[in-house]
Every structure is written in C-alpha cells, then in structure tokens.
Amino acid sequence: MFKRFKGFVNKEFYHIFRDKRSMIILFGMPIVQILLFGFAITNEINNVEVAILDKSADSETEVIINKINASPYFNIESEVQSEKEIGEVFRKGKVKAVLVFEKDFANNLQVLNQANVQVITDATDPNTANTISNYVQSILQHHSEEINLQNEVPYKVEVRSQMFYNPELKSVFNFVPGVMTVILMLVSAMMTSISITREKEQGTMEILLVSPLKPIQVVVGKVFPYIFLSVINAVIILLLGFVVFQVPVEGSLVLLALESVLFIITALSLGVLISTIAATQQAALMISLMGLMLPVILLSGFIFPISSMPVPLQVLSNIIPAKWFIIILKGIMLKGVGIAFLWKETLVLIAMALVFIGISVKKYKIRLE
Amino acid sequence: MEKEKVVEVNELTKKFGDFTAVDHISFDVYKGEIFGFLGANGAGKTTAMKMLIGISNPTSGEARVSHFDVHHQAEEVKKNIGYMSQKFSMYDDLTIRENIKFFGGIYGLSRKHIKEKTANLIEELQLQEVADSLVGSLPLGWKQKLAFMVSLLHEPRIVFLDEPTGGVDPITRRQFWELIYAEANKGTTIFVTTHYMDEAEYCDRVSIMVEGKIEALDTPKKLKQSFKTDSMNGVFLKLARNVE
Numbered sequence: 001m002f003k004r005f006k007g008f009v010n011k012e013f014y015h016i017f018r019d020k021r022s023m024i025i026l027f028g029m030p031i032v033q034i035l036l037f038g039f040a041i042t043n044e045i046n047n048v049e050v051a052i053l054d055k056s057a058d059s060e061t062e063v064i065i066n067k068i069n070a071s072p073y074f075n076i077e078s079e080v081q082s083e084k085e086i087g088e089v090f091r092k093g094k095v096k097a098v099l100v101f102e103k104d105f106a107n108n109l110q111v112l113n114q115a116n117v118q119v120i121t122d123a124t125d126p127n128t129a130n131t132i133s134n135y136v137q138s139i140l141q142h143h144s145e146e147i148n149l150q151n152e153v154p155y156k157v158e159v160r161s162q163m164f165y166n167p168e169l170k171s172v173f174n175f176v177p178g179v180m181t182v183i184l185m186l187v188s189a190m191m192t193s194i195s196i197t198r199e200k201e202q203g204t205m206e207i208l209l210v211s212p213l214k215p216i217q218v219v220v221g222k223v224f225p226y227i228f229l230s231v232i233n234a235v236i237i238l239l240l241g242f243v244v245f246q247v248p249v250e251g252s253l254v255l256l257a258l259e260s261v262l263f264i265i266t267a268l269s270l271g272v273l274i275s276t277i278a279a280t281q282q283a284a285l286m287i288s289l290m291g292l293m294l295p296v297i298l299l300s301g302f303i304f305p306i307s308s309m310p311v312p313l314q315v316l317s318n319i320i321p322a323k324w325f326i327i328i329l330k331g332i333m334l335k336g337v338g339i340a341f342l343w344k345e346t347l348v349l350i351a352m353a354l355v356f357i358g359i360s361v362k363k364y365k366i367r368l369e
Numbered sequence: 370m371e372k373e374k375v376v377e378v379n380e381l382t383k384k385f386g387d388f389t390a391v392d393h394i395s396f397d398v399y400k401g402e403i404f405g406f407l408g409a410n411g412a413g414k415t416t417a418m419k420m421l422i423g424i425s426n427p428t429s430g431e432a433r434v435s436h437f438d439v440h441h442q443a444e445e446v447k448k449n450i451g452y453m454s455q456k457f458s459m460y461d462d463l464t465i466r467e468n469i470k471f472f473g474g475i476y477g478l479s480r481k482h483i484k485e486k487t488a489n490l491i492e493e494l495q496l497q498e499v500a501d502s503l504v505g506s507l508p509l510g511w512k513q514k515l516a517f518m519v520s521l522l523h524e525p526r527i528v529f530l531d532e533p534t535g536g537v538d539p540i541t542r543r544q545f546w547e548l549i550y551a552e553a554n555k556g557t558t559i560f561v562t563t564h565y566m567d568e569a570e571y572c573d574r575v576s577i578m579v580e581g582k583i584e585a586l587d588t589p590k591k592l593k594q595s596f597k598t599d600s601m602n603g604v605f606l607k608l609a610r611n612v613e
Contacts, residue, residue, distance in 0.1 A: 003474065206454050210423070
C-alpha cells in the first residue's frame with residue numbers, strides 16, 4: 001500500500017522537476033515576488049522632488065526649507081516665483097509637490113502667533129499625494145513644537161501617535177504575509193488543478209482509473225507533492241522576508257506552520273475541485289487565474305483594505321480563504337498572538353476545506369458514473 | 370470440453386437520460402480468443418467497454434469479467450484486466466524504465482518482479498538503447514507497442530485495447546498485431562475495438578454494434594458468407610445500410 005503510494009509520488013516529482021515552467025512558477029516566482037514587492041512596490045516615499053514658492057523669504061522660512069530638504073523624503077528641486085508657475089512645474093511631471101509660504105511669514109508668526117504654509121500636491125497618484133502631504137505636515141508640526149519649547153504655552157492638547165506592530169510603517173510587513181498567501185494559493189490550487197487535468201487530457205487518468213488504485217489514492221498521490229513543495233515555498237518566503245527585510249515572526253512558529261498547512265490543504269482542495277470542473281489544462285489555468293488569483297490579490301485585504309470596500313465586496317471577501325489566512329498570518333507574524341485570538345479564522349478555513357473536499361468527492365464520483 | 374468464458378455479458382444496458390447508448394447486449398468471450406468489437410463512431414462500443422473495465426456502472430443487465438461482476442466487484446475486475454486506450458497512455462516526461470516501474474508499482478508488483486519484467490520487455494521490443502530516454506521522444510508506433518506491453522505487466526487474464534492502432538502506419542500496425550497474436554497464443558484473451566476493417570479480419574470472432582445493439586457476431590469467415598460479400602468492409606456497409 002505505502003509502496004504504491006511512494007511510487008505514485010515519485011512519478012509526480014518527475015513531472016514537476018522535468019517541467020521548466022513548473023519549476024519557474026514554484027521557485028522563481030516566490031523569490032521574484034517578494035523582492036519586487038519589498039523593494040519596488042512600496043507606499044513609502046523617498047526623495048520626492050519638491051518646489052518652493054517662498055513669498056516671504058525670511059529667516060523663518062529658510063529654516064523650514066532647510067529642514068525639509070534635509071529629510072530623506074524630500075529634495076527641493078526648484079523655486080518658483082509665482083502661483084502661475086505652479087501648474088507649469090506639475091505639468092513637467094518631475095515635481096510632485098509645491099510648498100507655498102505666505103507673505104511676512106516670520107512676522108506673522110511673531111505677531112499673530114500663526115503663519116501659514118500651503119502644500120499643493122500632484123494628485124494624479126492619490127496615495128503618494130496623501131503621503132507627501134502627511135510627511136510635510138509632520139515635519140512642520142515637529143518644527144512648531146521646537147519653537148514652542150522656548151515659549152510657554154498655557155494650554156495645549158498634544159497628539160502623540162504610536163504605530164504598534166510596525167512602528168516604521170514598512171509596507172513590506174504587509175506584503176510578506178500577502179505574497180505568501182498568493183504564492184501558496186497559486187502553487188497549491190493552480191498547479192494541482194493543472195497537473196490533474198493534464199492526466200485527463202493525456203488519457204492517463206483513464207488508465208489510472210482502470211488500475212486497482214482507488215480514485216482517492218490517485219487524488220491524494222497527485223496532491224501530496226504539492227503540500228511538500230508549498231511548505232518549502234512558505235519557508236523560503238519567510239526566510240527572505242526575515243533576512244532581507246527584517247520582517248519578524250513574533251508568534252509561535254509551530255502555530256504558523258500548522259496554520260500554513262491548513263491553508264495549503266484548503267487551497268489544494270480548491271485545486272482538486274477546479275480539476276473536476278475543467279476538462280483541459282487551459283481551462284484549469286483560466287479558472288485558477290480568474291477565479292482565484294484576482295480575488296486573492298484584490299479582495300483579500302492584501303492590497304486594498306477590506307474595511308474601505310463597498311459593502312457588497314466586503315461581504316464577498318468573506319468567502320475568500322486568503323482573507324482569513326492573511327488575518328492569521330499578520331496576527332502570528334506581526335502581533336505575536338496565539339490561537340486564542342485566531343480560532344475563529346482557523347475554524348473558517350477548516351470549514352472551507354471540508355466544503356471543497358466534500359464537493360470534489362461528489363463531483364468526482366459523478367464523473368466516473 | 371467447453372471453453373472457459375472470460376467475459377460473460379447478459380442484457381447489458383446503459384442509458385444516459387432518454388438516450389440508450391448500449392441496448393441489451395449479450396455475448397461471451399472465451400479464453401485465448403481475439404475478440405473484435407466493431408462499430409461506427411457513436412454506436413456505443415466505448416460505452417460498453419467502459420462498463421466492462423469497471424469505470425462505468427450499467428443501468429441494467431450484468432456482465433462478468435474474469436468471473437467477477439463488473440458492477441459489484443469492480444475492484445477485483447480491475448486487478449485482472451489490462452487496458453490500453455486510443456489516446457496514447459504513458460507519461461511522455463518519464464523514461465521507458467520509469468514508466469514500466471510506475472505502472473508495475475500501481476499494480477502492486479514487487480520490486481524484483483518489476484526488474485525482471487523491465488529487462489524482458491526491453492529485450493523483447495529491442496529498446497536497449499532508448500530505455501533511459503523520455504517516452505515523449507519515441508515514434509508513435511514504438512510508444513503504442515510499449516503501451517501494449519505495459520498493459521500486460523501484471524499478467525492479466527484479459528486485455529482491453531481501445532483502438533490501439535489509431536494513427537499508425539501499416540507496417541507498424543502489422544507488427545502490433547504480431548504482438549497481439551503472440552500474447553493470445555500464451556492464453557491471454559484480447560478484446561479489441563478498431564475501425565480498420567482489415568484488422569477485423571485478424572480477429573477470431575467479431576461483433577458489430579449498430580445504434581447500441583449487437584447486429585452481428587461470428588467469425589469473419591462466416592460473417593462474409595452470410596452477408597454474401599468478400600470483405601469485412603462489405604459486411605459493415607451492408608449492416609449500416611440495413612439500419613438506414
């Protein structure tokens with residue numbers, strides 16, 4: 001019994017290791033995705049080009065301009081002389097923000113205790129514009145606090161925000177759990193559904209069904225290697241995240257491993273389900289990409305926060321296994337919480353896996369009739 | 370002494386909704402016989418064969434293959450039959466040796482047994498030089514001979530061949546039939562579907578299915594006599610015309 005199974009799994013590994021495409025998807029993609037998301041695709045800003053319209057040009061504005069220039073986020077690219085030129089510098093495309101200092105800035109500050117700076121941003125990319133505006137505000141806030149140190153202010157409310165779990169707001173902390181989810185989904189569901197439909201297409205599935213192997217043995221034999229490979233993938237991703245981007249795993253590694261295996265099994269059963277519907281490898285690929293990858297990337301909370309989606313999409317996101325796994329991953333990796341806080345999400349995943357397996361078994365039997 | 374029946378089919382029927390694909394067919398196949406199972410596309414021969422190899426359940430009627438009921442003892446049936454389908458049925462990305470090892474393995478042969486079998490098979494088909502090449506690189510004719518031999522690895526009492534020579538040149542087809550003859554002489558029963566009428570002449574007995582029913586069943590010689598024609602092609606055409 002075990003020997004048969006081993007023979008079957010060996011054969012499956014031959015298929016995988018001899019197919020360049022599979023190898024690239026399996027091992028090239030996780031590495032490329034992590035590095036891409038980690039280095040290139042980030043919400044952080046660095047060296048944004050800024051222009052200044054300084055109508056005052058006094059000692060006070062000079063201090064502020066120097067501060068902004070000194071920060072790693074901004075580079076002062078040019079000075080403009082009038083409001084009219086602002087549109088022009090934006091159209092050139094290089095400058096993303098213009099700071100306008102009002103007339104008599106230093107004087108207003110001394111006499112009226114208040115002076116105004118206007119931040120104009122190029123909002124063709126709204127996220128960046130928002131971030132720029134926030135960063136400038138925080139630099140100015142800091143500056144005004146410094147001034148206030150010298151003078152006594154009788155009453156004031158101060159807001160001191162602190163970012164828990166990701167104090168530096170590194171976007172890679174979000175992307176590592178996200179990419180891990182996407183990759184595990186891809187490897188488990190897409191690769192298995194393709195590998196099973198390939199047997200159907202080649203006619204070998206028929207041979208296997210005529211053999212004394214039970215259908216369940218065929219399916220488990222086909223799926224097993226992918227559990228193994230998915231686990232290796234998860235380890236690669238976590239290691240890359242830790243070594244290159246210092247993404248921590250605060251919680252229990254054992255729990256992380258168990259939850260990952262649970263998610264892998266959920267995804268595999270989805271893959272088996274797809275293979276019972278799709279007749280060809282092409283169809284399996286399309287269903288996996290359209291039906292799995294897009295929702296996983298768009299609706300799981302990986303890139304767009306679920307809480308800011310319209311209600312119908314929020315409801316829809318509940319049926320996406322990836323959503324729950326991302327919550328679990330972030331919980332374990334960043335917050336360091338245990339199963340006491342994650343049992344609900346875990347149960348949802350278990351339930352989903354059972355439903356997928358149930359439907360697959362039923363479909364599989366019908367097909368054999 | 371009566372010959373041993375390896376296949377016994379009695380009023381076997383398969384319906385898909387209102388459509389009757391196989392309509393109360395009955396026949397026997399004897400040990401060591403080459404039994405030709407003929408019919409136009411859509412006549413129901415693949416459906417009938419699927420019931421005999423235990424991957425499709427009959428709607429009514431019964432069939433026994435190697436003395437086991439195909440409906441209730443499908444697992445036993447599967448252990449005792451070999452099967453080769455019209456689509457080539459080995460793994461292109463595995464070598465000849467690996468394919469043999471794999472198929473031997475799923476039929477539960479011991480490692481030692483598989484080794485012996487592999488050596489014999491490679492010797493018999495003279496594949497020494499390509500034994501470690503991927504099957505995908507072999508010409509189609511070789512692949513099909515190989516697939517036939519692999520379907521016999523576990524020494525089944527009967528082997529089902531579903532249009533085994535589709536798309537192969539006449540010389541290779543001839544060689545393929547020599548393999549079939551050699552195996553039948555060892556006592557293995559051969560159940561073969563084909564739509565090459567010249568191949569029908571090689572069979573010991575032939576059944577012809579038309580619209581789900583077996584319209585004729587006899588030796589090629591007697592069929593030609595009773596239909597007053599000198600080729601199996603003639604028999605086939607006359608049968609088809611009667612139905613129209």
